[in-house]
Amino acid sequence: MAALDNVTQGQQRQALGMSTLAFTVCFAVWTIFSIIGVRIKAELGLSETQFGLLVATPVLTGSISRIFLGILAEKYGGRIMFPIQMVTTAVAAFLLSMASTYPMFLIAALGVGLAGGSFIIGIAYVSRWYDARSQGTALGIFGVGNMGAAVTNFGAPFLVVAFGWQQTAQIYAGALLLMAAIYWLFTKDDPVLVEQRRTGAKSPSALMQLEPLKNPQVWRFATYYFFVFGAFVALASWLPRYYVGAYDLDLQTAGMLAAAYSLPASIFRALGGWMSDKWGARFVMYLTFLVSLVCLFILSYPETRYIVSGIDGPIEFSFGIGVPLFAVLTIGLGFVMSLGKAAVYKHIPVYYPHHVGAVGGLVGMIGGLGGFILPISFGIMNDLTGVWTSCFMLMFLIVLVSTVWMHVAIRRMERRKYPQLADETHLSDVPDGPLAAPGTH
Secondary structure (H helix, E strand, C coil), X not given: CHHHCCCCHHHHHHHHHHHHHHHHHHHHHHCCHHHHHHHHHHHHCCCHHHHHHHHHHHHHHHHHHHHHHHHHHHHHCHHHHHHXXXXXXXXXXXXXXXXXXXXXXXXXXXXXXXXHHHHHHHHHHHHCCCCHHHHHHHHHHHHHXXXXXXXXXXHHHHHHHHHCHHHHHHHHHHHHHHHHHHHHHCCCXXXXXXXXXXXXXXXXXXXXXXXXXXXXXXXXXXXXXXXXXXXHHHHHHHHHHHHHHHHCCCHHHHHHHHHHHHCHHHHCHHHHHHHHHHHCHHHHHHHHHHHHHHHHHHHHXXXXXXXXXXXXXXXXEEECCCHHHHHHHHHHHHHHHHHHHHHHHHHHHHHCCCCHHHHHHHHHHHHHHHXXXXXXXXXXXXXXXXXXXXXXXXXXXXXXXXXXHHHHHHHHHHHXXXXXXXXXXXXXXXXXXXXXXXXXX
16 A cells, blocks of 8 residues: 555554553443443333343444444544544533433433444454554554453442442543544544545545445444354443342452453454464454354253152252353453454455445444444343343353354355365365275375
8 A cells, every 4th residue: 555655663552552542541431331231220210121121222332333333433543533522522522421310311321332443444444554454463462452441340330339420420520522632633644534635535425335245244244243242341331230140249359250251252352363464364253153053052052950760769960050150161261252343344344345335334333333233132131031140141142153154155265266066965075086996005
């Protein structure tokens, strides 16, 4: 790219570092209801379904906004869009502290949800500072900002206990305003935008940016992201409530254990980007889905008592997952989710280098919708079944369908690329030719 000819590594690191920090702050605000929502639930006497809707509402705005924020970031640059988005969200977070009824909380949550739109702004901005060979690693590092969920799960419970949930929301609003100012002062316009201004080239229209969305491949990437990101957001918001309800833990302990899940689900995204650059995104996606299936199968199993008719009479035993094993499995699940998130976004700047904002916005929107739909589904399933592990049963089905679809799509792609293999149906791994008879060469 000619625009990158005069870009130094120092400029790249500064753009990446400031964007990652801003995204971390925004993500912390985006998941604030995972903690303050537990207090609000107790104050208003909400059902599990109502709590799920409250936790999920910010994710809805953050998801839908990614489409137009991605397009605006492509057109005007991330340096101006990031501060505007943060200031707007700060206002909503401050107004949240004044809410007193359930409808008011839902409206305020819609405004706070704009924090989630920061992701696509950062993707569009950071990707313009790196070439295709390094974008996977760079975007993986940027995605470490997901650790904002761990920041909230770990720190917000102590703020709520010390100051109350209203003041916690105000502290978050102040942090956003401060971050907006820092970002504006310590970043520069991306090299692509600078080159467009120098040459007088016009940015592509919104209609042109949306052109790739007709490609089914884009929607397949989006369904992968529905799990690796959407389920991550859903669990980050749901786990504090799960620990409190299923294991009768206090809010601080529940928050720290939820943070233990959120942290590896965030910081290892950089590793996922590096692995995608080195071994390919397909390998990373297979690894993510297969390990997730194992973890979710175990997590789905509810505490159960068995009575077996033995030789000498009934034999009774039980099976259940204690807190230590549950925490280990969720941390492992979060780890592979972080790899998968990076792998999905490795594809986008490679396949659609001129439509990162629009394509990335759609993929991010669908993924974010997972973070909206799943907490509500978790609450509904709890109310209907009365089984805490029903949320993991649902996610197991989602991953199973995604794994099968991905494998079928890859096999079809291989047959299109190598049509001579289409008729080879006798063996799953076709050799170059039959093995020679003994004694022959």
